[in-house]
Amino acid sequence: MCGIVGYVGKKNALPILLEGIKHLEYRGYDSSGLVIGVHSNLKNTDIFFDKSVGKVSNLEAKVKKSIRPKLNKITKFNSQIGICHSRWATHGIPSEENAHPHFDCNKEIYIVHNGIIENYAVLKAELIKSGHKFSSETDSEVIAHLIEEEKKKLKGRVRIEKAVKNALQKIKGTYGLAIFDVNEPEKLIAARNFSPLLIGIGKGEYFLASDATAILKRTRKVVYLEDNDLAVLTPRGYKIVGLFKRASKRTPQIIDWNMEKMKKGEFAHFMLKEIYEQPESISDSIRGRIDYKNNKPVLGGLQLIKKDLKNIKRVIISGMGTAYYAGLLTKDYIEELAKISAVAEPASEFHHRKQIYSKDSDLFLCFSQSGETADTLSALCDAKSHGVLSLGIVNVVGSSISRTTDAGVYQHIGPEIGVASTKAFTSQVVIGALLAVLLGLEHKTLFSHEAKSILDEIKKLPLKIGKILEDSDKIKQVANNFQKYNNFLFLGRKYNFPTALEGALKLKEVSYVHAEGMSSGEMKHGPIAMIDSTFPCIMIIPKDSVYEKNISNAEEIKARSGPIIAIATEGDNTINKISNETIFIPKTLEIFTPILATVVLQLFAYHFAVARGCDVDKPRNLAKSVTVE
Numbered sequence: 001m002c003g004i005v006g007y008v009g010k011k012n013a014l015p016i017l018l019e020g021i022k023h024l025e026y027r028g029y030d031s032s033g034l035v036i037g038v039h040s041n042l043k044n045t046d047i048f049f050d051k052s053v054g055k056v057s058n059l060e061a062k063v064k065k066s067i068r069p070k071l072n073k074i075t076k077f078n079s080q081i082g083i084c085h086s087r088w089a090t091h092g093i094p095s096e097e098n099a100h101p102h103f104d105c106n107k108e109i110y111i112v113h114n115g116i117i118e119n120y121a122v123l124k125a126e127l128i129k130s131g132h133k134f135s136s137e138t139d140s141e142v143i144a145h146l147i148e149e150e151k152k153k154l155k156g157r158v159r160i161e162k163a164v165k166n167a168l169q170k171i172k173g174t175y176g177l178a179i180f181d182v183n184e185p186e187k188l189i190a191a192r193n194f195s196p197l198l199i200g201i202g203k204g205e206y207f208l209a210s211d212a213t214a215i216l217k218r219t220r221k222v223v224y225l226e227d228n229d230l231a232v233l234t235p236r237g238y239k240i241v242g243l244f245k246r247a248s249k250r251t252p253q254i255i256d257w258n259m260e261k262m263k264k265g266e267f268a269h270f271m272l273k274e275i276y277e278q279p280e281s282i283s284d285s286i287r288g289r290i291d292y293k294n295n296k297p298v299l300g301g302l303q304l305i306k307k308d309l310k311n312i313k314r315v316i317i318s319g320m321g322t323a324y325y326a327g328l329l330t331k332d333y334i335e336e337l338a339k340i341s342a343v344a345e346p347a348s349e350f351h352h353r354k355q356i357y358s359k360d361s362d363l364f365l366c367f368s369q370s371g372e373t374a375d376t377l378s379a380l381c382d383a384k385s386h387g388v389l390s391l392g393i394v395n396v397v398g399s400s401i402s403r404t405t406d407a408g409v410y411q412h413i414g415p416e417i418g419v420a421s422t423k424a425f426t427s428q429v430v431i432g433a434l435l436a437v438l439l440g441l442e443h444k445t446l447f448s449h450e451a452k453s454i455l456d457e458i459k460k461l462p463l464k465i466g467k468i469l470e471d472s473d474k475i476k477q478v479a480n481n482f483q484k485y486n487n488f489l490f491l492g493r494k495y496n497f498p499t500a501l502e503g504a505l506k507l508k509e510v511s512y513v514h515a516e517g518m519s520s521g522e523m524k525h526g527p528i529a530m531i532d533s534t535f536p537c538i539m540i541i542p543k544d545s546v547y548e549k550n551i552s553n554a555e556e557i558k559a560r561s562g563p564i565i566a567i568a569t570e571g572d573n574t575i576n577k578i579s580n581e582t583i584f585i586p587k588t589l590e591i592f593t594p595i596l597a598t599v600v601l602q603l604f605a606y607h608f609a610v611a612r613g614c615d616v617d618k619p620r621n622l623a624k625s626v627t628v629e
């Protein structure tokens with residue numbers, strides 16, 4: 001959700017913090033702020049502080065005038081320290097007061113926070129009673145005041161980490177926290193419970209970040225913090241201690257992401273770049289994972305649990321948003337190819353309901369690009385706490401979900417920066433198909449020749465997507481023609497029911513128009529009442545086993561004057577008689593039509609939103625990674 005960057009070392013902290021927070025802006029962008037301490041000797045620490053509403057560029061412009069000139073005058077210093085934050089509002093409107101960093105009554109303890117403090121109202125009331133004055137409506141501010149209170153109780157020369165530890169014992173909720181006390185100007189404190197945080201290791205300098213992308217330019221050596229970790233960082237090193245018990249030993253990891261993937265290059269938006277990356281990202285996701293000689297998938301991440309897969313009788317699938325829709329499609333693949341019963345449910349509902357697990361024969365499978373989605377993590381933890389075997393299909397290496405599952409398959413698609421998920425979806429679906437084939441072979445429900453035809457077709461998908469991208473002018477033209485419409489219905493059946501949901505989600509999140517995705521069959525049970533000449537339907541209607549039924553639904557819409565945009569298989573010469581516009585996708589196996597159709601829908605949403613003047617990479621009210629429930 002919110003982005004956090006911290007720095008302690010011998011360099012100028014300001015550019016490091018701004019550069020880092022810009023990379024994290026996709027996590028939240030309604031306001032931002034920073035505090036910097038410049039430490040010259042034990043008695044002399046200068047503090048610089050500023051906040052701004054809106055995008056990080058607003059903060060950057062502000063500090064250019066307020067902080068930079070003053071900082072530039074300080075040429076000699078022992079160390080600099082700083083924490084920075086970009087916010088996605090939970091408690092309190094986006095405003096300067098509610099932007100982080102928050103501070104205590106004396107403006108000595110500064111904190112930035114990602115997460116939710118569930119008992120903040122009670123704590124705040126108690127603190128106000130003891131004389132604390134609050135400057136914001138946020139839940140986060142109580143942390144600074146609580147630490148101040150604990151410091152008071154400890155009296156005398158107390159180390160900030162002790163006060164933080166005591167304060168956090170009182171807190172119920174989730175947090176990724178960076179804390180700076182001006183009285184200990186070479187110490188950066190970090191703490192984590194449920195919200196992601198990592199330490200970047202440099203030479204004589206250390207970084208904190210809620211997401212590795214913030215610091216990759218500075219270092220690739222990182223240590224991921226775990227729940228209930230408290231870390232102390234100084235220019236001389238870092239140590240991780242437990243909040244409640246001794247922390248386990250951590251080994252630093254090297255992140256091998258390509259920095260080029262974090263730049264837009266010649267593309268106008270990350271969303272467009274990532275749509276165009278799909279031939280490559282699918283190739284990256286399948287590289288080395290198909291044994292074409294023996295017609296079977298090779299998923300190294302599942303090697304250790306492969307024998308357990310034989311006992312699976314039910315697969316429980318979860319995720320959120322686009323990742324959930326990839327899971328929904330994978331459910332169909334698993335049932336069809338492996339003949340194993342599968343259920344799929346959004347994680348936000350899943351973990352609130354009583355689940356009846358069969359621990360020896362259930363498999364919990366979750367999908368998440370970021371690996372940090374709080375709802376998905378909660379669902380996973382629930383399944384794990386009941387002893388159920390868990391797998392993850394995750395992109396971000398070392399993320400919370402990837403570290404919590406028993407085993408998994410990484411997507412290897414590089415960073416996805418656009419808030420609207422695109423390349424993550426197609427990669428997840430392809431990996432879902434590989435998993436279904438693997439299960440089918442393990443359970444002997446799929447013949448080798450059937451596996452072969454699926455695996456051969458997967459290999460061809462990058463080329464077929466490339467064809468859609470090459471011919472995308474038509475999609476742009478259709479999007480432009482329809483840009484004045486404010487309501488859309490997305491319809492699909494069987495494998496393309498999840499496609500309809502994904503198409504609608506893409507359109508609403510980047511263009512803010514009303515869009516509903518549903519199965520074509522569902523439409524006549526109520527929603528058809530909305531249809532008239534002002535309400536277009538986007539129908540995913542490839543030549544597949546449900547083609548005729550879809551055609552009947554299209555006729556029903558046409559009979560009520562509803563404009564139809566059809567996504568159909570090339571060579572279908574009859575569809576034009578019903579549809580107002582047709583966009584063709586190359587022929588493929590029925591199970592893979594959703595992948596090709598989704599690329600069309602991604603491009604449609606993109607061009608439609610651009611035509612309406614929307615900021616597709618940073619849609620209003622959204623954040624890339626939703627780390628609160």
Ligand code: M6R
Pocket residue numbers: 319320321322323324367368369370371372373376419420421422505506509624625626
């Ligand atoms: O990082 P995750 O894949 O777990 O994220 C899940 C959803 O929040 C995400 O897919 C969201 O729906 C996207 N913005 C959709 O484009």
